[in-house]
Amino acid sequence: MANPPKDTYFESGSLAKPPRFNADNFSLWKSRMELFLSGSDPQIPYFLEHGPYVPTSIIPDVAATTTSPAVPERSFVKLVSNWTDEDKCLVNVDTKARSLIAMSLPDEGVDALIDSRKIHLILQYEKFITAKGETLAQTHQRFNCLLIDLKTYDVIYSNLQVITKFMEALPENWENYTMCLKMSKDIKTITLSELYGMMLNHEQTKSLKTNLISDTKDATKGTLTRDGSYHGLTGLRVRHGLEAIRLFLAYAAHMKFQVFQMDVKSAFLNGKLTEEVYVAQPPGFIDPKHPDHVYKLNKALYGLKQAPRAWYETLSTYLISEGFTRGKIDNTLFVKNYKDHVFLAQIYVDDIIFGSTKAKLCKKFESLMRAEYEMSMMGELTYFLGLQLKQSEKGIFISQGKYVREMLAKFELTTCSEMKTPMAPPLKLDKDSNGKPVDVTLYRGMIGSLLYLTASRPDSMYATCLCARYQADPKESHMKAVKLIFRYLKGTPNLGLWYPRDSGFDLTAFLDSDFAGCKIDRKSITGGCQLLGGKLVSWTSKKQNSVSTSTAEAEYVAAGSCCAQVLWMRNQLLDYGFQLSKIPIYCDNTSAIAIANNPVLHSKTKHIEIRYHFIRDHVMNGDVELHFVPTEYINSLISSPNRWTRNGSTNSSAS
Known part of the structure; x- marks a missing residue:
């Protein structure tokens, strides 16, 4: 039988070997190569088009969760022992395809291809880091696949190099853990799988730092x-x-x-x-x-x-x-x-x-x-939760004089001039968009110190809360207002609460409002205080949640807030053995009192939120009573800086 004519593309002269690649006529070599591969195995062209086949499986740990998206292309490589019959068949076809391609190339071409792939994998290893949003399991899986690929090209790193590289690739939140691991354990004896198991246990256990x-x-x-x-x-x-x-x-x-x-x-x-x-x-x-x-x-x-x-x-x-x-x-x-x-x-x-x-x-x-x-x-109570207490036969005096002096020294205001009031009466703050900015940290620190002081100083409550609204972007005008409060405290460091022993224990409340007091949104300011026989126990100064259309509405909303606090105190007093009813609440607005006593909705009150109308129920049930009191008898300091009088429950010293 005659031999087939020798062709330059079949140097071996055998049909069992692929045509040898010749760069002079690539199109002819490609067509003959495709025919050869199709005849060898119909599945080979698929692998040439879609790339090499690696048996993989999706592990639940790296599937999509509520905090991290699924990454299908980063599935775990199967161990050879876990390959199915289909995996083995496909791997054989893939290996055959690679072998035939390699046989068709000249020796120098095969070496260049191998070196190119090897260099690419080595660069991947050297630059390996945790990807953004990647979990620990996903990082370990990707790193493990890279090591397997390197091993196929006879690139094998020592165990210490692998462990060190993996720890360096982790984000900053693992720095403390890996540092402790290096210092306390011989990492030369740890395998990558052991390290991953330890870190996974550390990640899944929500332990608290001590x-x-x-x-x-x-x-x-x-x-x-x-x-x-x-x-x-x-x-x-x-x-x-x-x-x-x-x-x-x-x-x-x-x-x-x-x-x-x-x-x-x-x-x-x-x-x-x-x-x-x-x-x-x-x-x-x-x-x-x-x-x-x-x-x-x-x-x-x-x-x-x-x-x-x-x-x-x-x-x-x-x-x-x-x-x-x-x-x-x-x-x-x-x-x-x-x-x-x-x-x-x-x-x-x-x-x-x-x-x-x-x-x-x-x-x-x-x-x-x-x-x-x-x-x-610890004996007689003299200091508690930052409050200084002085007990005597006449009563108990509560103050924060030591804290005031420490606060003035902290902000270097010990030499400032004194003020008689915490705010200048005509002062109304706004955002002051064109004003000069000041140190935000300093401003917030001063506000925080002043807020702590309100535990015994209701006289600074309104001014402090007003200045606290501008902590996001404070300006010089706001800082000036804060320093006015410090100047006032400089002159009254020992002012506090005086609880006399012979003043009774009847619960009474006073309320007031500053209509449209906020220049920014025109909301009113609620102010209220509750006393037990002349002993000031509770107070508040807060901007209302809605805009009031009249002084009567502003006072009525304030009355609702004051009533809620009074009811809380009444319930508290049940534990002390007091059952109170018809608790007097004093207000300086007759229209607000009329609205609270009359359950009929008027055209000017029907828009008021329902939650503020609950005071009517308690007035009808006899829990509270609203009484009129002239404005000059109400301490308006916690609702407005424009009318300032000193309440009888404050004193500068224990007498």
């Missing part, structure tokens, strides 16, 4: 000074109000008993957790054998959000078992009656203030608490 917290407390701020330290969680804080504390002090002044304070040592460690909480190992105490492990908390820890609640439940259970009654409205108030005497304790996290009409009951309570917890008796 920090070493000093346990030294300042006695000048109402807390015990003692040396020591403990571990607490960082970044978790709890905020509380002071109205319940002022009400407690007003009751103590009325009942003419002294108030004492106790501190519970390591209070939160006595609380029992009902949830599973894990925390990271504290710095300096990392287990070298298990640096990736976390601690499971069996008891509450300082800084944990659940800690105050866990401690409160533990303490309240103990007090109730000892015969105390927990307040139905104020759950931090505990009362115990002894025939003609009463004992009260107010819980504020790990601080307890208490008092009784009989001194022996205070000693008994101290012994009761020491029997169960490690306590520190």
Whole structure:
């Protein structure tokens, strides 16, 4: 049998081998190559068109979630042991296609192709980083695929190089973890899969960071000074109000008993957790054998959000078992009656203030608490939550004089001139768009300090709240108004609240409004204060939510807000044994009083929001009564700076 004519494209002279590539006539070589490949296997042209085949599978961890989109092209490469029969068949066809293409190329062409692909993969490895929005699982999968591709070209990196490269490719939020890992563990012995497992466990476990917290407390701020330290969680804080504390002090002044304070040592460690909480190992105490492990908390820890609640439940259970009654409205108030005497304790996290009409009951309570917890008796209450208290036979005086002086020194205003009022009467602030900007951080710091001061200084309430509206973009005009408040405080550092012991305990309220007081949106300002027998306990100064069309409407809306606060205080007083009705609320607008007493809707009042009409129900039920009082008898300082009189419940010293 004669041999077929020798062709320049079939140098071997055999039909079993592909035509050898010749750059002189590419079109002819391409057509013959396509015929050859189709005859070898019909599936080969598909692989040449769509690229090489790699068996892959989608892992649920890298599928679409609520926080990260799906990335189908980044599926995990299957292990050879997990290949199906179809995978094996397709891999064989793909390998055959690559081999035939390589056989058709000259030796120098094959080497160049291999070198080009190898260089491309090496560059990918050197520049490898986590893509934007990519999860840890997706990054690991992509890095693992790259290592497999490099291995096919005999590019193999050491285990240390692989581990180091992967950690360097991670985003900044992994920097602390990888640094601790390098310092506490020999990473030469860790494989990539082990590292990924440790990091995945760290990512999925929502552990909280711990920090070493000093346990030294300042006695000048109402807390015990003692040396020591403990571990607490960082970044978790709890905020509380002071109205319940002022009400407690007003009751103590009325009942003419002294108030004492106790501190519970390591209070939160006595609380029992009902949830599973894990925390990271504290710095300096990392287990070298298990640096990736976390601690499971069996008891509450300082800084944990659940800690105050866990401690409160533990303490309240103990007090109730000892015969105390927990307040139905104020759950931090505990009362115990002894025939003609009463004992009260107010819980504020790990601080307890208490008092009784009989001194022996205070000693008994101290012994009761020491029997169960490690306590520190701090004696007569003089400082509490930043408030300075002075108890005398005539009453209780509350002030923040020390804080005022510290605040003036902090902002370098100790030498400023004094003012008689916190604002100049004609002053009305606006955005002042053309004004010169000032330091935003400084302005906000000054406002924050002033807001803290309003815990005992209602006289600065309106001016402070007015200036606080411009914290986003403060100008020189706003800073000037803030400094006026500081100048006023410079002249009245010791002004405070005076709770006399012989002034009764009747609940009364006063309200006022500044019609269209805001120059920007023309909304009115609500001002109100509530007193117990002349003891100022609660006050407010707030811009109304809607625009009022008349002074009567503004006063009526203010009356609704004041009524809500009065009802809250009435409910609070139920825990103290007081049942009040027909509580007087004083207003200087007869039209607003008429609207509250008449349930008929008029054309000028029908647009008022329904929630403000609830005062009518309470007027009809006899819970509150509205009375007219001339304007000059109302302390308008918390609703307007234009009419300033000093209320009888404030005093500059305890007399």
